[in-house]
Amino acid sequence: xxxxxxxxxxxxxxxxxxxxxxxxxxxxxxxxxxxxxxxxxxxxxxxxxxxxxxxxxxxxxxxxxxxxxxxxxxxxxxxxxxxxxxxxxxxxxxxxxxxxxxxxxxxxxxxxxxxxxxxxxxxxxxxxxxxxxxxxxxxxxxxxxxxxxxxxxxxxxxxxxxxxxxxxxxxxxxxxxxxxxxxxxxxxxxxxxxxxxxxxxxxxxxxxxxxxxxxxxxxxxxxxxxxxxxxxxxxxxxxxxxxxxxxxxxxxxxxxxxxxxxxxxxxxxxxxxxxxxxxxxxxxxxxxxxxxxxxxxxxxxxxxxxxxxxxxxxxxxxxxxxxxxxxxxxxxxxxxxxxxxxxxxxxxxxxxxxxxxxxxxxxxxxxxxxxxxxxxxxxxxxxxxxxxxxxxxxxxxxxxxxxxxxxxxxxxxxxxxxxxxxxx
RNA sequence: GGAGAGGUGGCCGAGUGGUCGAAGGCGCUUGCCUGCUAAGCAAGUGUGGGGGUAACCCCACCGAGGGUUCGAAUCCCUCCCUCUCCGCCA
Numbered sequence: 466x467x468x469x470x471x472x473x474x475x476x477x478x479x480x481x482x483x484x485x486x487x488x489x490x491x492x493x494x495x496x497x498x499x500x501x502x503x504x505x506x507x508x509x510x511x512x513x514x515x516x517x518x519x520x521x522x523x524x525x526x527x528x529x530x531x532x533x534x535x536x537x538x539x540x541x542x543x544x545x546x547x548x549x550x551x552x553x554x555x556x557x558x559x560x561x562x563x564x565x566x567x568x569x570x571x572x573x574x575x576x577x578x579x580x581x582x583x584x585x586x587x588x589x590x591x592x593x594x595x596x597x598x599x600x601x602x603x604x605x606x607x608x609x610x611x612x613x614x615x616x617x618x619x620x621x622x623x624x625x626x627x628x629x630x631x632x633x634x635x636x637x638x639x640x641x642x643x644x645x646x647x648x649x650x651x652x653x654x655x656x657x658x659x660x661x662x663x664x665x666x667x668x669x670x671x672x673x674x675x676x677x678x679x680x681x682x683x684x685x686x687x688x689x690x691x692x693x694x695x696x697x698x699x700x701x702x703x704x705x706x707x708x709x710x711x712x713x714x715x716x717x718x719x720x721x722x723x724x725x726x727x728x729x730x731x732x733x734x735x736x737x738x739x740x741x742x743x744x745x746x747x748x749x750x751x752x753x754x755x756x757x758x759x760x761x762x763x764x765x766x767x768x769x770x771x772x773x774x775x776x777x778x779x780x781x782x783x784x785x786x787x788x789x790x791x792x793x794x795x796x797x798x799x800x801x802x803x804x805x806x807x808x809x810x811x812x813x814x815x816x817x818x819x820x821x822x823x824x825x826x827x828x829x830x831x832x833x834x835x836x837x838x839x840x841x842x843x844x845x846x847x848x849x850x851x852x853x854x855x856x857x858x859x860x861x862x863x864x865x866x867x868x869x870x871x872x873x874x875x876x877x878x879x880x881x882x883x884x885x886x887x888x889x
Numbered sequence: 890g891g892a893g894a895g896g897u898g899g900c901c902g903a904g905u906g907g908u909c910g911a912a913g914g915c916g917c918u919u920g921c922c923u924g925c926u927a928a929g930c931a932a933g934u935g936u937g938g939g940g941g942u943a944a945c946c947c948c949a950c951c952g953a954g955g956g957u958u959c960g961a962a963u964c965c966c967u968c969c970c971u972c973u974c975c976g977c978c979a
Contacts, residue, residue, distance in 0.1 A: 504939070504940090507938075507939055507940095507948085508939060508940065508947090508948095510948080511938090511939060511940085511947055511948045511949090512947075512948090514947085514948060514949085515946095515947055515948070517959080517960080518947095518948090518960085520959070520960090521907065521959065521960045522907075522908070522960095523959095524907075524959055524960070525907040525908080525960080526907095526908095528907080529907090536959090537959095539959075540959040540960090541959080542959085543959040543960075544959055546959090547958095547959070547960090711899075713899095836899090840917090840918075840934090842936080
């Protein structure tokens with residue numbers, strides 16, 4: 466959430482930021498107008514309350530002195546004020562709700578070094594790693610490769626659940642599990658992350674804390690009876706883990722990793738990535754989340770991104786790193802690097818990880834603070850990144866490691882987890 | 890699901906209608922003392938909001954939301970959470 470105090474002081478800054486993002490700059494004026502009214506009422510009601518508090522003391526005093534007449538007189542006066550207060554408070558509450566509603570729909574402010582651009586065509590490539598393999602045969606797309614091996618089944622998945630679901634058997638099912646184990650091992654043993662096991666159903670409140678709600682309700686699966694949401698990413702429960710808490714500066718940064726399935730309705734993505742298992746309603750992901758301080762959060766984003774890149778390097782999958790431009794940034798992000806892996810079926814680099822610094826955006830919503838060296842309370846900064854998406858990693862592995870006979874060589878680092886060197 | 894107990898400041902814990910933002914303790918900060926450490930002594934120590942150049946002033950907050958009352962941590966209602974026992978259960 467944005468800082469309303471800053472917004473009062475410097476509305477132009479926010480208007481400019483929203484413009485860069487292709488968002489709605491008019492929200493700034495809207496919120497300021499309501500806020501001015503709110504402040505006026507707040508002053509008024511505070512003064513009335515002060516008056517009432519004084520009268521209450523007089524009542525106590527009069528009663529102590531057994532002066533019933535005086536007491537009754539003051540009580541009458543106080544009653545009148547009480548009614549005024551009630552009326553103003555009703556209006557005040559309405560205004561507060563309006564302000565909150567708008568504030569919850571304003572995205573994070575882009576960091577200064579984020580490239581300015583209108584949409585994904587203006588993202589900037591930062592670096593590349595590895596060379597796309599030159600095939601001496603016509604490589605198959607995973608949606609052919611998998612079913613040809615008899616290990617990937619889109620028809621039965623559709624029978625069970627509809628489109629955008631996949632069933633896998635045998636070695637491919639095992640490959641999914643191997644990737645999970647491998648990534649968690651790297652992050653916990655080599656990168657110092659704490660592994661976390663999490664609920665996959667969370668409250669509406671939790672989704673609001675991290676920024677998924679209220680704006681993106683259409684995207685989320687909801688269990689109507691209990692109003693719980695299936696998590697679209699482990700970022701939600703991980704980033705909200707310390708909601709409403711005060712942390713000590715000493716314990717920061719906290720580095721968490723978690724494996725969970727992710728559930729997304731993919732509303733509005735009709736016609737996008739319709740073949741294969743690139744865009745699914747359910748997919749596995751190993752997530753990375755840092756809870757850190759404002760002083761170091763952008764440095765930390767570089768490290769988190771490298772931690773995610775390390776997975777692709779160990780798997781020897783060619784990729785590139787993209788810095789998202791202002792127009793393509795996610796709602797909560799101030800800065801984002803996407804990792805894109807080479808996919809022969811697309812003949813292009815395809816997103817496999819997204820690493821963001823959300824600065825204090827989630828911390829404000831979820832009220833996550835730490836006590837600094839100055840002994841004062843400050844909002845933490847939260848970072849998140851895929852470390853990395855399992856389903857797309859599986860696709861990348863089988864497509865990039867396929868052989869002319871339709872078999873798949875297992876990447877070196879996965880052999881201990883697979884128990885075999887090739888599939889089948 | 891049934892029965893019971895409970896939710897107070899960073900933590901423990903007192904407080905059943907009025908000077909309670911809240912005793913006391915622990916912790917923390919600062920100073921004194923002390924070969925070092927520990928102990929001891931003294932003072933300070935919540936958060937959020939509004940106003941003011943500032944010193945500072947005001948308001949709110951005792952799980953959440955309503956209600957009663959001139960006035961609520963304290964009384965009433967609803968909800969949430971935790972614990973104990975019973976039932977059910979992977």
